[in-house]
Amino acid sequence: MANNIKLIEPGTDFKSVPIFTALFLFAVIMLSFPIRDLAADYYYRQAPRILDDKATEGLDTAPITEKSMPAYLAAIDAYKKAVALAPSNASYQKALSDIYNRLGKWSETMQTLNVATPASAPSKKDASEKALFHMQKAISLEPTNPDYHLALGKLYESLGESITAEKEYKKAVAAYPLNMPNRHFLAMHYILSGRKGDALEQARILANIDDSYVIRDLLQKKYLMEQQPPDYLSKLSRSYLYYALEIAWRASQDTQVIKGIAPNTPDAAQVVQLFIDAKGLSE
DSSP: OGGGOOOOOTTOOGGGSOHHHHHHHHHHHHTSHHHHHHHHHHHHHHHHHHTBOTTSSSSOBOOOOTTTHHHHHHHHHHHHHHHHHOTTOHHHHHHHHHHHHHHHHHHHHHHHTTOOOOTTSOOHHHHHHHHHHHHHHHHHHSTTOHHHHHHHHHHHHHTTOHHHHHHHHHHHHHHOTTOHHHHHHHHHHHHHTTOHHHHHHHHHHHHHHOOTTOOOOHHHHHHHHHHOOHHHHHHHHTSHHHHHHHHHHHHHOOHHHHHHHSOSSHHHHHHHHHHHHHHTOOO
16 A cells, blocks of 8 residues: 555655655654654643642642542543553653652542542552552553652552562662662661661761761851751751761660761761750750
8 A cells, every 4th residue: 555655856846745644644644753743742731731720820730529520530531542652751641640649649648538429530459559550650661660659669669568578679779879868768768667787877878978067168067057047946856967866766766876877077967966955865
């Protein structure tokens, strides 16, 4: 059949082109990679606009309610179209996983409260399975993406599969060893699992890779350390070094262990002192 299709010469009067040839060429153009990619991106960007909370300024996601359920289903449909047009785009798979995961948690909450959900809403089981499927698909497309492994680990954790979740958390850390949020999450997983030694090991690493609390400007550092303004103390308490100290305390209940995992610097000493004071611990 393809041998019967003649190329259109420049200057050809398109009225004389056979309808089948014209349709074939149109399909080839529409299915070409750039067009498909643009169309997929359109649907991908359309979903957040569908979910926009009209009651707020900016592009905010509307809360899940019976009234907003049609919008969530329409957003899922938009993401599915993006995936169909660009199945190798991992971020589209991740977006589908995220929205199913959110709907699944909502359905579970409603079930716990003994509140009926709309018939169109996916059940906790259905949403969880789809969230898992699309997250696994995203990882198959980008196997070294730490954020995807962390997300998959959280999904497994929500399903009660702690061992499988831990494997994903470890993959997230291995894919990006200096990523502090992922390492903190793994440390918290160990603490909650009662594995204090493993948690303490991760806390030590976390304490030594975080530098978010460090003040580079010497004059500013002198002022902040002397005056201890609230915004400075707040910054210290939100650092991953502070989080690491919390994990170390929960694992050891030992002030010396807390001091021992922190870097030996004036900046780190400020964080340690703030933690000790906040806990009411003796030196």
